[in-house]
Amino acid sequence: MGAEFVLFVSAAVFSIGALGFVVRKNPLVMFMSVELMLNAVNFLLVGYSNFLNSLDGQIFALIIMTVAAAEVVVGLAIILTIFRTRHELDADHIDVLKG
Amino acid sequence: MYSLSWLILFLPMAGFLTLSWSGKRFPKLTGGWFASAMVGGAFLVTLLMLAQLYAESPADRLNHVQTLYPWVVSEGFSLNLSILIDPLSVFMLLVVTGVGFLIHVYSIGYMHHDKEFTRFFAYLNLFIFSMSLLVLAADFFFLIVGWALVGLASYLLIGFWTDRKTAVLAARKAFVMNVIGDVGMVIAAFMIFEHFGTLNYVEVFKAAPTAFFPNDDNVLLITLLLLVGAFAKSAQLPLHTWLPDAMEGPTPVSALIHAATMVTAGVYLVARCNALYMMAPFTMYLIASVGVITAIFAGSVGMVQYDIKRVIAYSTMSQIGFMFLAVGVGVFSIGMFHLMTHAFFKALLFLAAGSVIHGMSDEQDIRKMGGLRYAMPVTFITFLIGSLALAGFPLTAGFFSKEEIVMSAYSAQYGNIVFWGLAIIAVGMTGFYTFRLFFYTFMGQSRTPEAHPHESPSVMTVPLMVLAALSLVGGLLGPWVHDFLSPVFGGATLGHHDDTMMEIVAVAAALGGIITAVAIYMTGKDQLAFAKQMLAPIYEALYNKYYVDEIYDFLIVKPVKGIGKFLEERAEKQGIDFSVDQVGKQVREVSRGISIWQSGKVRIYALNMVAGMVTILLFVIFL
Numbered sequence: 001m002g003a004e005f006v007l008f009v010s011a012a013v014f015s016i017g018a019l020g021f022v023v024r025k026n027p028l029v030m031f032m033s034v035e036l037m038l039n040a041v042n043f044l045l046v047g048y049s050n051f052l053n054s055l056d057g058q059i060f061a062l063i064i065m066t067v068a069a070a071e072v073v074v075g076l077a078i079i080l081t082i083f084r085t086r087h088e089l090d091a092d093h094i095d096v097l098k099g
Numbered sequence: 100m101y102s103l104s105w106l107i108l109f110l111p112m113a114g115f116l117t118l119s120w121s122g123k124r125f126p127k128l129t130g131g132w133f134a135s136a137m138v139g140g141a142f143l144v145t146l147l148m149l150a151q152l153y154a155e156s157p158a159d160r161l162n163h164v165q166t167l168y169p170w171v172v173s174e175g176f177s178l179n180l181s182i183l184i185d186p187l188s189v190f191m192l193l194v195v196t197g198v199g200f201l202i203h204v205y206s207i208g209y210m211h212h213d214k215e216f217t218r219f220f221a222y223l224n225l226f227i228f229s230m231s232l233l234v235l236a237a238d239f240f241f242l243i244v245g246w247a248l249v250g251l252a253s254y255l256l257i258g259f260w261t262d263r264k265t266a267v268l269a270a271r272k273a274f275v276m277n278v279i280g281d282v283g284m285v286i287a288a289f290m291i292f293e294h295f296g297t298l299n300y301v302e303v304f305k306a307a308p309t310a311f312f313p314n315d316d317n318v319l320l321i322t323l324l325l326l327v328g329a330f331a332k333s334a335q336l337p338l339h340t341w342l343p344d345a346m347e348g349p350t351p352v353s354a355l356i357h358a359a360t361m362v363t364a365g366v367y368l369v370a371r372c373n374a375l376y377m378m379a380p381f382t383m384y385l386i387a388s389v390g391v392i393t394a395i396f397a398g399s400v401g402m403v404q405y406d407i408k409r410v411i412a413y414s415t416m417s418q419i420g421f422m423f424l425a426v427g428v429g430v431f432s433i434g435m436f437h438l439m440t441h442a443f444f445k446a447l448l449f450l451a452a453g454s455v456i457h458g459m460s461d462e463q464d465i466r467k468m469g470g471l472r473y474a475m476p477v478t479f480i481t482f483l484i485g486s487l488a489l490a491g492f493p494l495t496a497g498f499f500s501k502e503e504i505v506m507s508a509y510s511a512q513y514g515n516i517v518f519w520g521l522a523i524i525a526v527g528m529t530g531f532y533t534f535r536l537f538f539y540t541f542m543g544q545s546r547t548p549e550a551h552p553h554e555s556p557s558v559m560t561v562p563l564m565v566l567a568a569l570s571l572v573g574g575l576l577g578p579w580v581h582d583f584l585s586p587v588f589g590g591a592t593l594g595h596h597d598d599t600m601m602e603i604v605a606v607a608a609a610l611g612g613i614i615t616a617v618a619i620y621m622t623g624k625d626q627l628a629f630a631k632q633m634l635a636p637i638y639e640a641l642y643n644k645y646y647v648d649e650i651y652d653f654l655i656v657k658p659v660k661g662i663g664k665f666l667e668e669r670a671e672k673q674g675i676d677f678s679v680d681q682v683g684k685q686v687r688e689v690s691r692g693i694s695i696w697q698s699g700k701v702r703i704y705a706l707n708m709v710a711g712m713v714t715i716l717l718f719v720i721f722l
Binding site: 018021022023025030091092094095096097098 | 697698699700701702705706709
């Protein structure tokens with residue numbers, strides 16, 4: 001398992017996440033896409049930590065996971081509240097900040 | 100003992116603050132007596148100062164400066180709130196607080212029907228404070244502060260009856276005219292500071308004789324600018340038009356501010372700055388000329404007016420003209436002497452006129468009066484005494500002071516025969532209009548039978564009697580006044596006047612005026628109807644006050660209003676407003692174009708971010 005492989009998988013997963021975020025309208029799915037992007041970065045960090053014989057990348061990965069968990073809590077709560085007030089979930093309809 | 104002098108300022112100020120804070124909760128008449136007591140207290144302190152001055156030799160009586168509070172202290176400039184006690188300030192204060200006290204007491208009777216009794220007395224106390232500050236100031240700065248404050252008090256009191264439109268307009272007019280003068284004074288103060296490095300009287304007047312040549316440009320400019328303030332405050336030509344209108348205020352105000360004290364501040368100013376004015380003979384001639392011309396101008400207008408207060412107002416202008424004539428020819432203490440006797444008899448005349456107005460239920464037109472000698476005996480007698488004093492009837496107060504002025508107009512340092520001749524004419528006019536007014540009001544039969552005039556209460560008549568007594572015997576104070584004030588006017592001499600022929604002419608002029616009025620108006624009727632028709636154009640010009648108001652309206656008010664209207668429409672609406680509107684419109688247009696990007700849709704934002712990221716990556720990789 002070489003460095004190219006790690007880079008390729010990470011880039012692929014990140015692109016899938018990014019594409020999913022842009023294409024899908026359901027906020028829950030968009031949220032999962034964000035997780036994909038985060039984990040692509042995590043994968044890259046852990047992989048390179050191994051190649052470079054340094055623990056820094058792994059520590060960063062742990063921090064990102066913690067932050068992602070916290071972010072999920074907040075994000076899900078927001079999505080839930082939006083659903084309760086609007087009785088629908090479509091990211092394109094939530095545009096109250098339109099200029 | 101001089102350390103008590105702050106009380107002169109403190110008492111009226113305390114009265115003003117107490118009355119204005121407690122307002123209507125103050126029991127009505129108590130407020131009036133309280134205010135009077137404050138002024139009476141200030142008068143007693145002034146008497147104390149007088150006694151203190153007398154304890155010293157004449158040469159030591161000058162320049163007692165009491166510093167109350169160091170206000171501005173800095174390198175090269177310092178300003179102290181300080182009080183100058185010298186014969187001149189004490190003399191002025193005796194008049195201000197003494198006559199002021201009598202008028203306060205009188206006002207308790209005159210104003211007792213008024214809803215806003217307490218406010219009136221608060222303003223009166225404010226006026227006494229301001230006038231005392233003006234007189235006691237030891238430098239030009241606080242002189243100007245007091246100068247502006249008396250203008251404010253005058254404004255508030257002229258417009259006291261705020262529901263009368265004419266009163267409010269008159270107050271505004273008086274204020275604006277006075278501010279013209281204030282501007283002159285302020286510039287003069289700047290110039291004084293520039294030349295002397297201080298505003299302190301003592302230092303400035305000590306340095307003045309050596310700082311300038313006689314008729315030096317600088318001293319001329321300073322004295323002329325000060326004079327603008329003096330003429331505006333004292334209603335001399337050409338800044339006089341506010342004074343007759345100021346008669347819209349309550350009568351005690353006319354007596355206190357617009358006859359006895361404030362309007363004579365200009366004379367005081369010239370007398371106070373005599374060290375400067377003696378260096379500027381040209382200004383002195385100007386003062387004397389304007390004074391004597393105003394005396395004739397106002398006297399001639401006064402001869403044909405029908406409003407009792409306006410006649411007295413024009414007479415005030417005329418008498419202040421005499422005072423300016425006196426100080427202008429260089430006999431300062433005679434000017435101050437006339438200021439004092441004038442304060443007595445003019446306050447008396449105004450208060451008696453107020454008593455008449457009070458008794459006639461606010462009627463001021465003398466054509467509707469007549470025959471009041473039966474209904475109002477005390478007012479009748481006191482008014483007669485005041486009239487005699489004003490006309491300069493021999494042995495009354497006005498006789499001594501005016502006689503001295505007329506004589507010095509010829510014999511004093513800057514006097515000449517022309518001033519003397521014009522003064523004689525003005526003296527004759529004084530006798531005429533005074534007794535025309537007197538006969539119209541008190542003699543003959545009542546011209547409005549439905550009116551039921553009544554004598555005023557004793558709280559009003561007692562001050563009248565005191566002032567009448569002073570108007571009778573005040574002239575005997577003349578030698579004392581000259582002696583007392585002479586240290587202040589060290590450089591000025593009184594001139595000698597022992598030309599018997601000229602004195603006889605002056606007395607004859609006064610008596611002539613009186614006798615003419617007696618001959619024409621004795622019966623209380625106007626026997627001049629045919630003369631009025633023959634001299635119709637002159638009569639019209641006099642009756643309309645030489646059209647000065649109309650000329651000012653045409654030359655100044657209308658053009659200024661026109662410019663204002665033009666600027667409002669062109670500069671404001673089509674210039675400023677238009678450009679500001681355009682800026683706003685353009686900004687809105689631009690932002691409308693940009694705001695397309697803010698769609699509010701998260702996915703679009705994400706797409707933009709990705710696109711941006713990709714672009715940057717491409718740049719990094721391929722460039």
